[in-house]
Structure formats: C-alpha cells, structure tokens
Amino acid sequence: MSIPDYISPIVGYRTWLWDNVGLRSLCGERWHPGRVLAARCRAAAVVGTIAGRAEGDDAHDAPQANCTCGVYASKSFEHLHTTKYARCGLYGEVNLWGTVVEHEHGWRTQFAYPKSLYLPPDTLPHSSAPIQNRLRGLIAYGVNIFVGDDIRNVPLWTKDSGLNSAGLDHLIEIGKEVLRSLSATPNPKEGRSSGGEL
C-alpha cells in the first residue's frame, strides 16, 4: 500500500477546444461532463504499428516518468500564455490526481477533471442561439465559469448560484462589440482589408 504525497488534488492549468457537446483536448480527446478523464499510454501501440508489434505490447499504467503518456497540464496560467496555448481555445483550472509526474513547467497525470473555466471573448459565437447551446454544454460540467480577458473576469455561472446577471450583461456587451466590429469591417469588394481578427 502506497502512502499518498497529497490528500487533495493538484491544480493545473490547461486549454480545451469547445463545441456544443462540451470540451475536447487539443488532440481531440473528449472530456465528458461528470466523468473523470483517465489516461492510458498509447505509445506502445504507436511503436507497435511502426515496429510490426501487436497493439498492447509494453502497455503500462499511465503516466510513467520515462514515457510521455498522461493527461497534460501547466503549472501556471502564465505558462499557458507564454507558450501560446491559451490562444488555442478556452482555458481553465483542472484537478489532477492519482499518479502524477511533475515536470519543470507542468504535470502529467493519471486522472483529471476541470475545476474552473474561463471564456476568452474571441472564443464566443457571435449570436445568442449558439452561445446558449455552447453554455449549456459547459454548465453540464458543474464547475465555475467566467467570461473575460486579461484585464477582468466576470462570473458567468457558478456552482452555488447558477447564472450570474453581471456575467450575462458582460456577454451581451461582448456581442455588441463584435457586431460593431463586423459593421465597421469594410466590404472586401472595395479592395480593403478588414485589418484584424474577430
């Protein structure tokens, strides 16, 4: 019987892709609401394909220190920003537990589940119906959701009090800004660039 090093989860930071169904890793792995993500090493299967070995050879519990398997997370938001991962989608905190391999700037873990989610304005759909569908998918995870940017984050949905009116107002303001940007974008037929991303 092993003695645990910690009796509460480690908190890491990571980025997810976000669609109407919910969250996915950048590699496409689906994170299901209410279900712990458990890692398995697929390196043996990949090597097996290349070397002609059967899938499952050298299989081991993930993560192992001398492998690259496991659910990945950064140690800080700053690391996500400096490595540009934060621009890849929605970012947030993630609980990590089980066997955890600590790295210089992050973690590889056996089990993981989102702890909180932050929606950058540029990841939001530009009309209300898609926003509602997407939020419904996120709320199913049962974790606190914030909307904002580097300057301020406004609670949008919390476990204790549900939807937050200030967060909804902030969403509406973001939507107005997007509409203003769209209406200010010159017609491409006029031969002018829009000059920026939305």
Next chain:
Amino acid sequence: MQIGKPVRTLVVEPLELKLPAEQRDSEPEKLTPSPEPAHEPEQVSDKQ
C-alpha cells in the same frame, strides 16, 4: 504541450472530490480512485 523535464512522481489521493451530482450515481467508483484499481478504467491518451 511543452512542460519541460520530469522532476518527480507523486501519488495524490484526494480525500474528497465532488463531481456533478447527476453523474456521481452512475460512476461512483471513479470519485476517489484507488491507487490499485480493481478494474480497468476507461483510459485515453492526452498527449498533445
């Protein structure tokens, strides 16, 4: 994801970890996983 070189391996066993209530009943065995699970959990790779 670039996270640098491995430093050490830890065992983390949360005493309590709450997931959304509507899902807890269906998968109670995964809330506080044992370091030596009696079953093979649904496993995936998350290498980025």
